[in-house]
Amino acid sequence: MQDVSDSLPVLEADWVNPPLDRTSPLPLYAQIKQRLIGTILRWEQPDRRFFSDEELCEMFCVSRDTVRQALSELVREGMLTRSRGLGTFVAVRKLEERFGPGMDFMRQWEAAGTPIQPTLLVFERCGADDQIAAALEVEVGARVLFIKRTRAAARVPVAIDYRYLPADLVADWDESAALASPLHLLWQRVELRSGDFGIEAGIAGPEEVEYLHLAAGAPVLTRTLRYRDATGRLVMAGHTVHRGDLVRYSLSMPLSRDGKAPAGEIDKSGVHDD
Structure with a gap:
């Protein structure tokens, strides 16, 4: 299977490396959230759909529930918007x-x-x-x-x-x-x-x-x-x-x-x- 990060621009590929620290007291969803914040602030195309749950699961090697918890907090904090049938979009800039x-x-x-x-x-x-x-x-x-x-x-x-x-x-x-x-x-x-x-x-x-x-x-x-x-x-x-x-x-x-x-x-x- 092709590595998802291979098809990403360099800046977006960088934040999946190094891998998540699974020994850290910081929960995995929180680590994902922090990396996504950096990507959101570098997002240059507001009309472009953000990564899907499935893509993020594959990028970070985590479950769908973990990804959804990270995305839910970013939506609640006003950094992302999610619409049924349309997907997830970036809502803020640096x-x-x-x-x-x-x-x-x-x-x-x-x-x-x-x-x-x-x-x-x-x-x-x-x-x-x-x-x-x-x-x-x-x-x-x-x-x-x-x-x-x-x-x-x-x-x-x-x-x-x-x-x-x-x-x-x-x-x-x-x-x-x-x-x-x-x-x-x-x-x-x-x-x-x-x-x-x-x-x-x-x-x-x-x-x-x-x-x-x-x-x-x-x-x-x-x-x-x-x-x-x-x-x-x-x-x-x-x-x-x-x-x-x-x-x-x-x-x-x-x-x-x-x-x-x-x-x-x-x-x-x-x-x-x-």
């Missing part, structure tokens, strides 16, 4: 976060039909350890507010946010602030002057496995961030870990011959979901 003077990730996601769904994991005031102190440029032991949350789109967790702010600056904040846009709230009380960002590729560790439902070693994108006020003080630092198969970044920036940004290019429209 989320894109566009960097630029007017970036607003919350509105970008909503405009794409996948509004952000935040879940708060940690909201606590604590003393800064060495790492946090260095990130915020404060003394070790200084009081900071630590926010940790996940963000989901179509009920699929796609990012973990870690944010650190000087506690004295946000003494009146409660958990509702962490479920909105901390940066937007911060902008309402201080004049923000600059934001520094970095993007780095990595692999999933224990927290990404737990909160993003990834397999250990799966690709992730980490975005680091630091915001300063008009005096140069760091008022927020942290990072976000994104699923590498569900999110991509693009960059837009003003250009000028003398290297100076045109007046008015960077303003409060730049507030996003940080």
Whole structure:
């Protein structure tokens, strides 16, 4: 019998290799689901029917019940649609976060039909350890507010946010602030002057496995961030870990011959979901 993957485009053949880990505590249907998510986000032809149950059974060497469990979750999460007599079709594309003077990730996601769904994991005031102190440029032991949350789109967790702010600056904040846009709230009380960002590729560790439902070693994108006020003080630092198969970044920036940004290019429209 011909190997089904032989007739697939390279990107679609890759995700059936290596074989499923049948010794993993992660159920087979969940492993299949994670691989299918990557394929869904690379799907270039929305009118093309997705793989049938039979094809997936043969690709992964599993039972029809296992395949159906994976597909049922993807349908429930809005990534696939199934119609009797027509088959299964892809319903979503990769989320894109566009960097630029007017970036607003919350509105970008909503405009794409996948509004952000935040879940708060940690909201606590604590003393800064060495790492946090260095990130915020404060003394070790200084009081900071630590926010940790996940963000989901179509009920699929796609990012973990870690944010650190000087506690004295946000003494009146409660958990509702962490479920909105901390940066937007911060902008309402201080004049923000600059934001520094970095993007780095990595692999999933224990927290990404737990909160993003990834397999250990799966690709992730980490975005680091630091915001300063008009005096140069760091008022927020942290990072976000994104699923590498569900999110991509693009960059837009003003250009000028003398290297100076045109007046008015960077303003409060730049507030996003940080």
